[in-house]
Amino acid sequence: xxxxxxxxxxxxxxxxxxxxxxxxxxxxxxxxxxxxxxxxxxxxxxxxxxxxxxxxxxxxxxxxxxxxxxxxxxxxxxxxxxxxxxxxxxxxxxxxxxxxxxxxxxxxxxxxxxxxxxxxxxxxxxxxxxx
Ligand code: HEM
Numbered sequence: 658x659x660x661x662x663x664x665x666x667x668x669x670x671x672x673x674x675x676x677x678x679x680x681x682x683x684x685x686x687x688x689x690x691x692x693x694x695x696x697x698x699x700x701x702x703x704x705x706x707x708x709x710x711x712x713x714x715x716x717x718x719x720x721x722x723x724x725x726x727x728x729x730x731x732x733x734x735x736x737x738x739x740x741x742x743x744x745x746x747x748x749x750x751x752x753x754x755x756x757x758x759x760x761x762x763x764x765x766x767x768x769x770x771x772x773x774x775x776x777x778x779x780x781x782x783x784x785x786x787x788x
Contacts, residue, residue, distance in 0.1 A: 668764045669721030681754050682711045688750040695746055698737060718771045730778040738781045748772045
């Protein structure tokens with residue numbers, strides 16, 4: 658069978674929609690919270706809200722319905738002072754989870770590109786090394 662130009666499913670649909678995103682969020686959250694470098698960011702945060710944040714993040718990134726009504730990424734993250742290294746750790750956890758769930762390589766690649774695009778909003782200004 659060949660791929661046609663008609664009704665191309667979104668990445669979100671291809672990986673299994675809301676159920677797949679939920680599974681990814683669970684795994685991602687489990688990894689981040691036991692990472693000693695990252696756990697502190699999430700201390701005291703409402704767990705339900707946090708899971709929702711991750712689910713919304715993934716859904717939008719994967720081309721699913723955009724139901725996000727929260728703050729902009731810069732507004733939410735700049736006050737946290739996140740260094741580049743922590744950003745990369747979070748991205749690494751996300752990519753590892755996608756691999757673990759068998760998400761197709763092209764979808765993973767898309768997520769990787771988007772992570773690069775939002776980096777400047779999430780990482781604290783001036784914390785980057787190099788260049
Ligand atoms: C990689 C790209 C990232 C995206 C797309 C993203 C997305 C989001 C979103 C949508 C929110 C909710 C904002 C709101 O409710 O107003 C949020 C909050 C949060 N994010 Fe991220 N995030 C990313 C990376 C990170 C990283 C690297 C860290 C920590 C190392 C982090 C830690 C947090 C924390 C602690 C909150 C809660 C902030 C608060 O409630 O004040 N995020 N993020």
